[in-house]
Amino acid sequence: MARVAGVSRATVSRVINGIRNVDPDIQATVLQAIATIGYVPNRAARSLVTRRTGAVALVLSGAGGDEDPSPSPILTDPFFGRVVAGIISFLRPRGIHPVLMFADTEQSRAEVVSYLRQGDADGALLVSTHAADPLPVELVEAEVPAVLFARPTGSVPISYVDLDHRAGAALAADRLVELGRRRVASVCGPLDVPAAQARLAGFQDAMARHGHAYVPYSEGGFTYDSGERAMERLLAERPDLDGVFVANDLMAQGALHALRHHGRSVPEDVAVIGFDDSSAATACRPPLTTIRHPVEDMAAEMARLLLDHIDEPGRTPRSVIFEPALIVRASG
Amino acid sequence: MARVAGVSRATVSRVINGIRNVDPDIQATVLQAIATIGYVPNRAARSLVTRRTGAVALVLSGAGGDEDPSPSPILTDPFFGRVVAGIISFLRPRGIHPVLMFADTEQSRAEVVSYLRQGDADGALLVSTHAADPLPVELVEAEVPAVLFARPTGSVPISYVDLDHRAGAALAADRLVELGRRRVASVCGPLDVPAAQARLAGFQDAMARHGHAYVPYSEGGFTYDSGERAMERLLAERPDLDGVFVANDLMAQGALHALRHHGRSVPEDVAVIGFDDSSAATACRPPLTTIRHPVEDMAAEMARLLLDHIDEPGRTPRSVIFEPALIVRASG
């Protein structure tokens, strides 16, 4: 390459990396030569000296069972797609690509840490489906720059983005009260997931502020089926309920079905409020009133934080908490 | 590292790469030293000499609009998750990670080709949402090993996996006839997508074989809403229909809603058969009878083909066509 342009390799490097102090004429010559021979710099050689790969790992942790070879469940959840979309929207303009990794077993977790230390990627974006995921601690110990999608359990010095789930649930409570509903209940998510806990607690607290001391609830697993079944249990316990807060849209879709099956019309008999504002919310009939969870924005912010940590290794961990919003549609 | 073990770097390299002709004692010493100091080889240095990265690109092409910064639509489609799951199931045991890339514009396509030539990845797995995607040709021209998810339009010397869509549609036709349905119709996918065309043509042909010369159809866009609307058009045109083949499960879900909305019970009044056997099929009420599309297996095969091409650059392109299967549930 340098030969073709008749200059030194150092100059070519300077041109490619846009370093100033290059004579415009020479620069043009080099650019011309690059175009002619279709030169592309070798990434490995560059990484070797810069110690940067220009890639970040997107780690899905706690996804899939221990022996499940296909981590399909989380992947087919629209939530995952939204996270990926958000990350990409931020990373792509910067020429950085996400490398997908799974860490669902002890072994795969070790592999992920090892890959990161090898320099497969400059840092990690971690999305855990389980609380008490040991990966954040392992990443911190390995001194790998990393950012989590939600606050880790325990005290781990690591950056994260999160949603104010309690505030979102309170929005739902306020809405139901505003609609004049007096016999409300909730289909909550799996209570070993902190976000599910926070949504339930936030809902209960807000209802308490409105004078409702007790709110019945039934636990689901964030899936369509579990939402349908949880709704049926609630209906059995409290046939006269007139409002329900469901901790995610997918379960709300199932709940909608259960309600219809039991002859309730929505929102006339029972108002339903979901959570996430995912694609399921608009695919429902009636479309779901729900709480917006700005997953894409959060994912983009997560990427931003990671790049900051990569650029400035010693940096103090930071947290960015997003605010939810009520999205009114037809269901409540 | 070599110093710690008291041997040469060459020997360490041999041990790490499992090359025979290493004295067992020395090997043990080296392994010991590796464990003690927690040594991990540097990937960039290794790639520089081996000219392999141990990564493959997973390229989503034609995803998102030209100006859409967030390629969310395809990402939140469960189809994408299934592809990723299948790819990972094959690649992960081999220590290879997929790097996510989007190629939805002229510019991003050029970037993808450039990244691949730079050695960001050893090859590409291409999933196009549009027919006539120019990327396959560009990849072939750049001599980048690549495998497609579906047969490319035009004649391109490139490997691909595909489903026998026609056979799948025929399975649906046979089932409807077997159920004694005589006034059948179809909600097809966007007819600029080859798979959608093949499903419709396959259905029409099979119905013709059963003596039904004419099959009304209405076109949707593979989304819930479009399925619902297409079903309504069909119902308006042919209120007495008693069987419908919907070209994917998501649209079938919408169709189910339209049917219920118009007072038809499924499968009593109208039998409904979907396509894909996606998670939507079991989330429906009633659960969908559908055509199994082994996306995960196909994606895994795609990865296998790619590794073959990477190992043996000159290899002739190959195609692997998968067979669909009828999955009977409650809707038809």
Add this chain to the structure above:
DNA sequence: TTGAAAGCGCTAACAC
């Protein structure tokens, strides 16, 4: 069976 030595292609001091 092991070691010495030569790069892989690039960037970054450092001199000019």
Add this chain to the structure above:
DNA sequence: GTGTTAGCGCTTTCAA
């Protein structure tokens, strides 16, 4: 403002 030089950390002939 540009070229020279020295590596980055590994694999891989080639000798020993």
